[in-house]
Amino acid sequence: MASWTSCLFSLLLVGLIAETAGELLKSGGFETLAGWACPHPAQCTLTNDKHSGQHSVLVKGRHETYQGPSQLVTLLPGHLYKINAWMKLLNDHADQNLLINVGFQLTDDSHIYVAAAGHFDAKVSEGWVHVQGDFVAPHKPLKSTRIYFESKPSASVSFEVDDASVTQAQHVTPVTTSYLNQQIDQHRKSNIHFNVQTAHGVHHNNVRIHVLQTKKSFPFGSSFNAGKYNANASHGRYQDFIHKHFNWAVPENALQWYTIEHQRNHMNYQTALDAIHGVRQHGLKVRGHSLVWSAEKHVQNWQKNISAHELRHVVQLHIQQTMHKMRGLLEHWDVNNEILHFQWYQDRFHDPDYNLELFRLAHQIDPHVKLFLNDFDVVVRGDATLEYLAQAKKYKAANVGLSGMGVQCHFPEGLTPDATAIKQRLDLLSTAGVPIWVTELDVVAVDENKRADLYEAALRALYGHPAVQGIIFWGFWDQTHWRGPHAALVKGENLQLTAAGRRVLDLFENQWMTDESHDLSQSGNQFKVRGFHGDYEVNVYYQGKQHIKFNFSLGNQDETIELIVNP
Structure with missing residues (x-):
């Protein structure tokens, strides 16, 4: 009986794998509604208006945004x-999004919802749009999975769907820790070849060479609270932590327009300037975030109450003033934050290419600072990856000064960073041919050790990808972190390291830094050190005493060090 049950289970598993290898949706072309459900009171009916074939499904009469055609899949x-x-x-509404979501019910009857694909700030004038993305099924036993279509934030709009498809990604090799370590070794390290000559009478067992990395060249940074940073007497430890452990910084929201000019014509640049000067004096480089933010909730009321003509002039004046104030102090500027998802200015001016104008203006004002796009759900999730890729290609082709793509990585609570999916999405984005920076990284977990695991998983996946040129945390202290204490690396007035903080610093300052000693009696006169990119100090000891000391920098090219040791 046990053997028969085992065979039956194997047959069922083979059948399940065979089913998921192909198309998983029934009636995805919507020539019929077989297999589809439509939650009451929404109405899902076939219509002759279609993308292909004879029909599509028309969705109307919704009371909730999630109400639309849905289907159970395995x-x-x-x-x-x-x-x-x-x-x-079918109906225009401000910031209306067309979305494909996935709802998972686990065997313990808990639920997980994932945004799988989206088209943001949709317009009736666009007609049929291709909504595409990817998602990872939870690494947990599944009771049921439902694919459903929706449009939000308004439930009153109607929409149509056609030619839907869900397939398992083929030819995807799972990304392992071993693979990531190989990638890190390949892309973040180079060889240091030592050729050592010893004079007559110098014995190898008396010569030791210490190779110590003193500074990393890869950007690891964090946002920080400019007000807390400037309060030197109360928060010296906060400053010290930033100076000691990061080489890049972002003054969080101190450069946002709503911070600088909350009330019209009442400017405050000084808080940001003081903080920027402070970190620069300690050798850190600084990103500017951001000149404009098109999310309506972050637009000051006074802007909303002036005419479009006046507003256009005001935006231009703000960018000119701010960039002149910050000239020479910043390496990067996020020009208009999150324009894939929010387009308040574009809608106000009825100009879908308004952001190209902002990039051109910023590039003319300061052609030396690097201008970035910056958006979310393009790496952590896959619902906006392809749209972000298309946006980057458009801006690059327009020759408006685009220098980089910022990928925010705010991992939702309960979501373990999936290295395979992260690699797939970064691979796609890298085809734009534009440098990629992780501009806003954080995870959330109540348990500090779990939080440490999540940060390590994210950092290894991101640092191990060759297209990533910098990684910035979006905060680290529990008393200032925008996601609260369960995302923090340090806690309390004394900035005590959490388990997550200890893990992160072990990666930054131990595992991903080079510190090696070589005795010539064991290594011989010629040996190789595989070192992380950065600044180095080499000390040659003869008979236990320092004999030679020098410094050099290691970049993408191998270095050869010639040494002569005299008695």
Whole structure:
């Protein structure tokens, strides 16, 4: 009986794998509604307006945003899936998004919801748009999985769906820790070749060479609270932590327009300037975040109450003043934050290419500072990756001064960073041919050790990808972190390291730094050190005493060090 049960289970598993290898949706072309459900009171009916074939599904009469056509599918836990459909908005509404979401019910009856694909700030004038993305099924036993289509924030709009598809991603090799370590070794390290000559009478067993990395060249940084930083008497430890452990910094929201000019014509640049000068004096480089932010909730009321003509002039004046104030102090500027998802200025001016104008203006004002796009859900999740890629290609082709793509990485609580999915999304984004920076990294977990695991998983996946040129945490102290104490690396007035902080610093300052000693009696006159990129100090000891000391920098090219040791 046991053997028969085992065989039956194997047959069922083979059948399940075979089913998920192909198309998982039934009636994805919407020639019929077989397999589809439509939650009451929404109405899902076939219509002759279609993307292809004879029909699509028309969705109207919704009372809640999630109400739309949905279907149960069978997925394998922990696997990566591709999802796409053609969707069409029928009523314009500000910041309306067309979305494909996935709801997972686990065997313990808990639920996980994942945004799988989206088209943001949709317009009726666009007609049919291709909504596509990817998602990873939870690494937990699944009871059921439902794919559903929605449009939000307004439930009153109607939309159509056609040519929907869900398939398991094929030919995807799971990314292991071993693979990431190999990538880190390949892309973050170079060889240091030592050729040592010893004079007559110098015995190898009396010569020791210490190779010590004193500074890393890869940017590891964090945002920080400019007000707390400037309060030197109360928060010296806060300053000290930033200076000691990071080489890049972002004055969090001190450069946001709503901070600088909350009330019209009442400017405050000094808080940001004091903090920027402070970190620069300690050798840190600084990112500017951000000149403009098109999310309506971050636009000051006084801007909303002036005419579009006047507003256009005001935006231009703000960018000119701010960039002149910060000239020579910043390496990067995020020009207009999160414009993939929010387009308040574009909508106010009825100009979908307004952001190109902002980039051109910023590049003319300061052609030396690097201008960035910056957005979310392009690496942590896959619902906006392809749209971000298209946006970057558009800006690069327009020759408006685009220098980089900022990928925010705010991992939701309960979501373990998936190295395989992260690699797939970064691989896609890298095809734009634009440098990628992780501009806002954080995870959330109540348990400090779990938080440490999450940070390590994220950092290894991101640092191990060759397209990533810098990683910035979006805060580290529990008393100032925007996501609260459960995202922090340090806690309390004394900035005590949490388990997550200890893990992160072990990666930054131990595992990903080079510190080696070589005795010539064991290594011989010629040996190699595989070192992380950065600044180095070499000390040659003869008979236990320092004999030679010098410094050099290691970059992408191998270095050869010639040494002569005299008695």
